[in-house]
Amino acid sequence: MSPPNLHSPPHSRPADEDTRLVLHAAAHGLTQMVLRTDIAGMPLEWIDYREAARLYHQEQVAYTCGSLIYSLYGGVSARTGLRTVVEVSSIVATVGHTGNPGNTRHDYVPPLNNETLFRRDAHLCLYCGGRFPSRELSRDHIRPFSQGGRDVWTNVVAACRRCNNVKAWRTPEQAKMQLLAVPFTPTYAEYIFLKGRRVLTDQMAYLQAHFPRSSPLHDRIQRWLS
Numbered sequence: 291m292s293p294p295n296l297h298s299p300p301h302s303r304p305a306d307e308d309t310r311l312v313l314h315a316a317a318h319g320l321t322q323m324v325l326r327t328d329i330a331g332m333p334l335e336w337i338d339y340r341e342a343a344r345l346y347h348q349e350q351v352a353y354t355c356g357s358l359i360y361s362l363y364g365g366v367s368a369r370t371g372l373r374t375v376v377e378v379s380s381i382v383a384t385v386g387h388t389g390n391p392g393n394t395r396h397d398y399v400p401p402l403n404n405e406t407l408f409r410r411d412a413h414l415c416l417y418c419g420g421r422f423p424s425r426e427l428s429r430d431h432i433r434p435f436s437q438g439g440r441d442v443w444t445n446v447v448a449a450c451r452r453c454n455n456v457k458a459w460r461t462p463e464q465a466k467m468q469l470l471a472v473p474f475t476p477t478y479a480e481y482i483f484l485k486g487r488r489v490l491t492d493q494m495a496y497l498q499a500h501f502p503r504s505s506p507l508h509d510r511i512q513r514w515l516s
């Protein structure tokens with residue numbers, strides 16, 4: 291897939307000035323995370339503006355896509371007399387060591403945690419279908435530990451407290467409760483998406499292009515957007 295809005299790297303100059311960075315004319319606050327990919331465009335991780343600035347300064351940004359999310363102004367260079375500017379895009383492709391096993395290994399299993407699990411299940415209780423804030427959801431083990439169930443993505447779903455209490459130590463069949471969706475292990479790209487706190491539209495489209503065709507997240511995202 292060729293990413294949309296491909297730009298050459300914005301003008302960044304050598305970092306021989308102080309490293310103080312100032313936000314300027316940004317459409318998004320500095321809390322907006324940048325999606326970092328490898329040189330081939332495979333999603334790697336979310337990085338904050340400091341890490342993005344470091345990558346630009348070290349000339350590790352090969353190309354960018356997506357939209358300009360902020361300009362970082364450094365100090366004035368003693369050598370050139372010019373103020374350094376780094377224009378940070380929502381998606382940056384970087385060279386060098388990735389340090390991230392997920393995008394190359396097909397058997398990669400992302401770590402399981404409640405926050406990501408609840409996002410996978412769109413904050414729905416997968417028994418009653420109600421939508422709940424995280425604090426009212428729990429991690430239900432479909433096949434309970436007491437019956438040999440494991441703490442893995444394919445054996446857990448988000449459940450409201452009431453449903454979790456009703457089901458207790460039983461399987462859904464034993465409790466005569468029906469699961470509304472089949473639990474799945476996120477791929478690496480899906481996991482990155484689920485970890486995102488505030489995912490911009492272009493970042494979402496980019497990540498979605500790396501999801502498997504059969505990903506249940508396609509439908510869920512469609513519903514969030516409508």
Ligand SMILES: [Zn+2]
Nearest residue numbers: 415418450453
């Ligand atoms: Zn419920």
